[in-house]
Amino acid sequence: MTKRPKYWGKAKKYLSKKDKIMSKLIKNYEGPSETILTSRKDIFFSLCKSIIGQQISVVAANSVFLKFKKKCNGKINPKIVSKLTFSELKKCGLSRQKVLGIQSLSKQILCKSFKPKLINKMDDEEAIQYLSNLRQIGRWSAEMILLFTYNRPNIWPVQDIGLLRAISKNYKKKYLPPERFINSLKKNFSPYCSVATWYLWRSIDPEPIQY
Numbered sequence: 001m002t003k004r005p006k007y008w009g010k011a012k013k014y015l016s017k018k019d020k021i022m023s024k025l026i027k028n029y030e031g032p033s034e035t036i037l038t039s040r041k042d043i044f045f046s047l048c049k050s051i052i053g054q055q056i057s058v059v060a061a062n063s064v065f066l067k068f069k070k071k072c073n074g075k076i077n078p079k080i081v082s083k084l085t086f087s088e089l090k091k092c093g094l095s096r097q098k099v100l101g102i103q104s105l106s107k108q109i110l111c112k113s114f115k116p117k118l119i120n121k122m123d124d125e126e127a128i129q130y131l132s133n134l135r136q137i138g139r140w141s142a143e144m145i146l147l148f149t150y151n152r153p154n155i156w157p158v159q160d161i162g163l164l165r166a167i168s169k170n171y172k173k174k175y176l177p178p179e180r181f182i183n184s185l186k187k188n189f190s191p192y193c194s195v196a197t198w199y200l201w202r203s204i205d206p207e208p209i210q211y
Helices: 008-018 020-028 043-053 058-071 078-082 086-090 096-110 116-121 124-132 139-148 161-170 179-189 193-202
Strands: none
Touching: 008 020, 008 179, 008 193, 020 193, 043 058, 043 096, 043 116, 043 139, 058 086, 078 096, 086 096, 116 124, 124 139, 161 179, 161 193, 179 193
8 A cells, every 4th residue: 555645634624614514524433543545556456346346245345355365366457367267256246248348458558559558648537438338347437446546636436336325424315315415425525525425435434445
């Protein structure tokens, strides 16, 4: 893991001034042991983890991922994964579509039809569209990659159930919160929606989310 993003401190001050509830959340999780957003800076690892975790519980996802990691001898990279057979991957607990997604990803990186370095030159929406071209990667997964792997500062994943639940809880809104209200929060929190998302997640989950 790397150290926290350079913008983190500035973002906390900005959000605290913009929103009383966000200010309270930030204070609740401040201190010497404050957990913040970090990154492995390993997009292949993160994409594999994202594919594995789709539509299953966190506990189930962790179990499958550990089996997958063991099958890779602890080294999750395109070369090693590309050598695993369909059957070997499926025995980890992966569905047919997830196996195909992971195999396709490893092949595209190896043949360079997918070039992660290009993402650094793209704005958020361009990067989301580029990532979404990958098999088994939709908008939500792409946003998680931008947030956790690239630490983009202004990601507001409105398809994320956890974020929507946290908004409902902290702002006393019904579930699902009104789209107009969600958009107003985005406008208020920009350009640091990623940091706001992080603290909203922390308000409903004692374990910080990582990808």
